[in-house]
Each structure stands twice: as structure tokens, then as C-alpha cells.
Amino acid sequence: MGKLSYSDAMKEIEEILKYIESQEIDVDILVEKVKRATELIRFCKNKLRTAEEELQKTLIELEEPTSSDEEEPF
């Protein structure tokens, strides 16, 4: 779920809602879908409130544009 975008997450949640709105629901699938929707919602809410790690990463990348992906020990 790490690279999931907000719009993808929203799309998936909307699809789940659409599925639930359609009257032909299988309870087992419903449980899975609701679980997934809950995860997505939690993911979005969490992501809205954490951007600093990503910023850090970007800054590091900018400082060392030629270095590899390995993290340097401080």
C-alpha cells in the first residue's frame, strides 16, 4: 500500500461502496471488502498526517543525486 495514491485509494473505496450498494452481496466477500475499505481509509488518514519522512527522503536524494539507494550511516 506504500505507493498507493490518494486518487487510487478513493477510487477503490468508491468501488467498494458501489459493490456494497449493489444488492447482490456475498457476506464473506463483504467482510473482505469492508476490511479493505477500512484499511484504505486508515491509510489515507494516516498519509494525510505523515509527509515528513517522504520529505526527508526527497531532501536526501537531492543532496546526493549520484549516490546509490543505500542509506549512509550517520
Next chain:
Amino acid sequence: MFKTEQTYLTLSEYLSEIREVIQDYFFDYQWITAEIADIKSDKNGRYWFTLVEKKEDEIIAQIDAVLWKGEIVNNFFMKTGINLQKGLKILFSGRAVFHEKYGLKINIYQIDPSYTLGELALMKKEVIERLKKEGLIDKNKENIIPPVIQRIAVISSKKAAGYEDFLKILGDNARGYKFSILFYDVFVQGQEAVTTIINALKMCSAEAKSIDSVVIIRGGGSTVDLQCFNEYELAKNIALLPIPVLTGIGHTRDETVADIVAFKSFKTPSEVAKFILDRAFDFENKIEQLRQSIYHHIESFLKVEKANNLNILLRLRTSIKNSIEKLRSNLNNTTNALQNNILKEFQTQREKLFSFRHNIHQNARIRIKEEEKLINSEENKIKLKISSFITQKNFEIKNFNKNLTDKTVNLLKFKNLILDRFEEKLHLLSPENILKRGYSIAYINGKAIKTTLDIKIGDKVDIHLYKGKFSSIVTEKEDLDGKT
């Protein structure tokens, strides 16, 4: 050749004549248009210009000019929002002045701001037309702006007050949203603005995957001018950026070309920040609505399911109860019927049994009597047979006995006779009798000698006679085959 009578003037005299001519001839002020090639101010509040006229980028006329009254410059800014600067076209009233030491200059007396505005508007219009023609005007708007703008590249100046406002609004949000800011420090006015901003845009383009939106902001400062944001090159770079660009340039008048080509433009940096916050807010609200919607649906679904289940359960329970009731009554009926039948059957069987027993008794009695009779007669028959058999056997035994005695006596007599004969024969054959008749028996080592093979010459041989015995030495022998 130099002629002494020839009159001459000193340079100052000559130049002063020129000054007089110019002063006389160019006494009236004249409205003139020119492009500012350079502008400087000095400590006395004077402005020194280099004015040019260009034809197809070639300078075809050039002169220095001076403006003595600083308030004209301020007035120009008040009217246009633009500082007098290089590149601007102005309409001014002035006249040529000549000074013996400083040469020819134009004194600027007035500047008409409306001309410059018109010129700028025309230039801007031309830039817009060109962008339209090249299909760039809506190019940036074709980018997809993500529902949440979280990784923001800010192109601004650290000194710009608008940047502070922007950060404050994003940072202080009550919901606790976090934003990544990638800051590019640029000039937002003056001659280096265009190149530094374009460079920043190019860096953003290289990082396009990790940037949700590029924000160009300035504002706050009072001596601002927006000229650089109307430049074609800058507008083109904004248009072609593969990231949606938001502008908050901070202007009160017409929007700039940068605003027009941007994905979306705002009057102030604060408004950009609010827009970004609102999007995050809206996104979360929408997600929340979806969540509620999902839970609402599930709740009603479960309610219906539960009711259905309960209904089915109740029906099931009732039908089971009914079935059990039916089964029970059936069972009772069957049991009763069975009981009756069994009792009846018992009765009949018992009766049958009674009659059977009776019959058996009678039959048995009759049978026993018959058998008794039969046995009695058989017994008599057997007794009779046995007595006759015994009588006969007794007779047979008696006969046999007599026979046996007779035969035994005869046999004994005969055997005695044979024995007598044997005795006689035996007597005749005994060695004693034979020796008596003159025969003798030779022994070697206690064994009778039967052939000459038993002995060899020199052996000691015992000879038994009828009466007595002697020993002799073998001196000669003759075998049966004639050998000696």
C-alpha cells in the same frame, strides 16, 4: 596654413553657441516615445536614463536623459504598479538640453503612464496570442491534479512575506495534515527573475514524480512589479511543466500571463495555501462520507439479514415444533394400535397354545401307550430269540469242545511219533556216532579244519578221535586243485 588675421573661438565659446541654438530651437517640450535601455538613480533623487529606439532589435537611436523630479517616478508606479525599468517603453515630454561640459541630453519633464500600460497590455496580448497559437495556453491545465496536494515544490523568495504566510497556513492546520515543502529560492522581480524561476521549474520537472504541485508565490512587498510574469519564456516553461502549477503572485490588478497559463491562479499565497488545505480537507471529508456510507449500508444490510435470519429461525422453529407434534401423535396412535394388536395376538396365541398343549397331552398319552405296546411285543420277541440263540450256541460249544479234544489227542500222538524219528536221526548223525565209526576231526586253534586252505605246513593240528585226542605237525598238504 594658420592666418593671424583669421578669427577663432574657444571650444567653450563654440559649444555655448550650439547651446544657444539648441536652447532657442528646442525651447518647447515635445512628447517623445522611447525604450528605457538603462535607468539609475543618484543620492540627490535624480534618475539617469539611457533611452533607445529599436527597429527589429537594432538600436537606431540612443541618447541619455535625466529626470529631476523623483515624484514622477512614484506617480508612474502608483498608476501602473510598475517600476520604471529596463525594457519599458515610455511616452514622455522632454526637450533637448546641451551643456558645454556634459553634452547633449534630454530633460524629462513628464511621463505618461497610460502609454506604458497600453504598450505592456499590447505586449501581454501578443504573448497570450502566441501561447494560444502554439497550443501552450491550456497545456498545464491538462495535468491531473491529485486530490491531495501534499508534496509541494514552492518557487519563491525567502524574503517574500507571502512565503511565510503560505507556510504558516499549511503548518497551523487544525486537522494535523502534514505537507512536504521543497523550496526553490529565486528572484521574484527584476532582471534575474525570469531565468531563476525557469531554472527552478526545470529542477521541478526532473523531480516530477515526487511532486504533487508546483506553487509560484510572492507578494507582500510594496515595490513589486509583475513584469517578469508576463514574459513569454517563463509562461512557456510553466505551460510545459508536467506538474500542475498553482500561482499566488499577489497582485491587485490584471492577472499575469503566468496566472493564465498556470493550472490555477490565486490572488495571494494565502489563498493557494487555503486551496491546498481545502483539498486535503475535502478529500478526508469525502473519504469519511464514503466510510459512513459503507457502514450505513452494511448496517442496514446486516439488519435485513438478521431479520431474515430471525424470520427463518422462527419459521424453522414452528415447523419443527409442528413436525414433532405430528410425529408424536402419529407415534401415539401407532403405539396404541400396536399395543392392541399385540394384546390381541397374545390372546390368540395363548388360546392356540392352550389347544396345542391339550392336543399334545392327548397325543402324547396315546403315543406312549402305543409305544409301550410296541416295546412290550419287541421285548418278548427279543427274549425268545435270545433263549433259542443261547440254546443253539450251547449245543455248538459242546460239539466244538468234543471235537477239539479228539483232534488234540490225535495231533499229540502224531507229533510224538515224529519226535521219536527225529531223535533216532539225530542219534545217528551225532559226531560221537560218526567218530565211533572211525572218523576223526582235525582242529587248528580250536576250529575244525574243513579244507587245506585253513592250514599251512608246520602248523600244529589237534586231532580228536572217538576216544581221546592227539596233536600232529603238518608236513605235507594237498589242495583240492592238486597244489601242495
